[in-house]
Amino acid sequence: MNSAEWHARVELRGRVAGAGFLVAPGTVLTCAHVVGDGESLTVTFTERPGSPPVPARVVAHGGWSGSSTDLGDLAVLELDREVPVAPAALAPVDAAHGTTPRKLVVYGFPAGFDEGTLAEYRVTAPQLIKREWLQLEAWHPGGQPLAPGFSGAAVTLADTGEVVGMVTAAAGSGEVRTGRMMPTQVMARYWPALQSLVPTSDHTTADRARLRALVEKAARAGVECDPVRLYTAAADPFDPPPPAEGFDSLWSAALFVLCELDGPGAARTVSRFADRLQDLLHTPAAEPSAPDWSPILVELGHSGAGDDLVRVEVSAYSEGRRHPVDSGTVEQHRLRAYVQDRIEAAFRYLTPGADELVAFALPRDWLDWPVDRWESAPDDATPLGCVYPLVVTDHARRKASTRHVLTRTWKRLDALPGARMHRVECGGPEEPGRLRMRLRQPDACLAGFGTAPAASRTRPHFDTSLTAPAPVIVWSRDGCGSGQEDCSGADGCTGKAFLDELDTCLKAVPPAELPRRILALREEADAEEDHWAHGIQLLWDDPRVFTDPHAVAAAHARTPVA
Structure with a gap:
């Protein structure tokens, strides 16, 4: 067994009274008979040599009345300050006994052993005595008896170090070495908060050990991450949502995964949670050459129930898995708030x-x-497109054949150092058929328009760019006079000026990084009244970022199945 720092010695008025064990950074469990009246209590973590005693107070009590046969011999201590010690790991209920006896180890502080000593025991039988205790018997006949000083000690599995209960009494003397243990499920009866620390039996010992080791490593390394996002990225569609108040630490998220999830999918979620945490620990300091996009897809459509109604479906994508968020039909005047x-x-x-x-x-x-100008939050008028990289795409390009062609195109674009633009100017645009041919060339990347999509003169070219399909299309909503017939695209044309600036700005930007570059342009334009990028719109469509929309997906959050 490893030298676990969570073992605690409990002192009453400066004298050793018994043992205890840390279950949270500021919480120690022990026996009620160990703490007595609770005056002048301190706790020392003897496996951290040189660490001073920590003042403590009793904050919960099992109702013990003072006799060795009374029930509820449990006390919960709150430390004066949190300690930088990984809490004890609890085992699933009933882990203390099996088809063959399991060796149990107890760490106590009997007279003459202020630094602590070990005793080896086993459970006599799974039968509870008075619905309160399991009987313990020595692993070896001549082993260490459970003398005073062991009370309150954690009873751990010798092979994993996980806690299965707490020593409450020594019931033997002389040649007979027995005792009693309050198992964790009984302890949780008196202190319900413990229930959230007891893992379900659906996780293997190896999975539990791996996850706890990763959490300890992340805590020591000071890894910064949002525990709620880490959990939701790992969770199955039918796993419970995180608590409304969130997780106060990575530990609490890990305990939620171990203790609240059960059933056949629980082990897979634990494995994914651990994998993602391991990825965070091994993420290189250098920025990756291309963004690792994790998109939020907002799908808007005509509802068919009225011109004022919009069909909305919102999903999040995490490592190729689609997580439905919500869907509904919304009135136009409520649409922005709903999407926010x-x-x-x-x-x-x-x-x-x-x-x-x-x-x-x-x-x-x-x-x-x-949509990039919609407010980002009810209390923040900053446009969405100035807060996050934001792109649009065409519903019609979501069909399987188009996604197949686009995927092949994007694999080719990955090798390009910059976004080569094909200009579609309002003055004398080429025939749509020739434009299609150009956009299907191996080095084609971006179709840039000096007019808005509704401009009659260039509308056929815009439709051609969508169906070719061009992987990226950029235009200005404030383009050249909606493509007037009499515009020749000369130096006075606002569309030409837009395309000149756009070409200069994007020609050295890899296609995968265009959303990030457009975000920077939108921020600049929001701060400068006459900036050329006002009204810039980016249609950017890399199917590899999104799960195949025609694949079998989980039920949406608002469907009867979900």
Whole structure:
């Protein structure tokens, strides 16, 4: 067994009274008969040599009345300060006994052993005595008896170090070495908070040990992560949501995974949680060459129930897995508030450490909607497109054949150092058929428009760019006079000026990084009244970032199945 620092010695008025064990950074469990009247209590962690005693007070009591046969011999101590010690790991209920006896180890402080000593025991039988205790008997006939000083000590599994209960009494003397243990499920009866620390039996010993070791390592390394996002990224669609108040630490998130999840999918969630935590621990300090996009997809569509109604579906993507957030049909005047709220909720599912990306999938006649200018939150008027990388895409490009072609195109674009732009100017644009041919060339990447999609002169070219399909399309909602017939695209054309600036700005930007670069341009434009990038719209569509929409997906959060 490893030298666990969570073992505690309990002192009453400066004298050793018994043992205890740390179950949370500021909480120690022991026996009620150890703490007596609770005056002048201190706790010492003897496996941390040189650490001073920590003052403590009794904050919960099992109702013990003073006799050795009375029930409820449990006391919960709150430390004066939290200690930098990993808490004890608890074992699943009934782990103390098996088809063959399991060796149990107890760490106590009998007379003459102020530094502590060990005793080896086993459970006599799984039968509870008075619905309160399990009987213990020595592993070896001549072993260490459970003398005074062992009371309150954790009883641990010798092979894993996990706690199965607490010593409450020594019941033998002379040649007979027996005792009593209050198992964790009985302790939780008197202190319900313990229930959330007892893992379910659906996780293997190896999985529990791996997760706890990773959490300890992350705590020592000072890894920064949002425990709620870490959990939601690992959770199955049918796992319970995180608590409304969130998790106050990585430890509490890990305990939630171990103790609140059961059933056949529980082990898979524990494994994914541990894998993601391990990835965080091994993430190199250097920024990756390309963003690791973790997108939030907002799908808007015509409802069919009225012009004032919009069909909305919001999902989050984490490492290729789609997490439905919410869906509904919303009146136009409530749409922005509805989307604000669901985007905020979707962040709980994103992969910790990944780059967030907000993507709006829109009907073709809505592609020019200024969704990047929608307010980011009820209490924050900053536009969404100035807070997060934000892109749009066309609903019609979500079909399987188009995704197949785009995926092949994006694999080719990964090797390009910059985004080569094909200009579509309002003055004398080429025939749509020739444009399609150009956009299907191996080095084609970006179609840039000097006009808005609704401009009659270039509308066929915009539709061609969508269906070619061009992987990236950029335009300005404030483009050249909606593509007037008499515009020749000369130096006075606002569309030409936009394309000139755009080409200079993006030609050295890798295609995968365009959403991030457009975010920076939107921030600049928001701060400068006459900035050329006002109204810039980015259609950016890399299918590898999103799960195949035609694959079998989990039921949406608002469906009867969910």
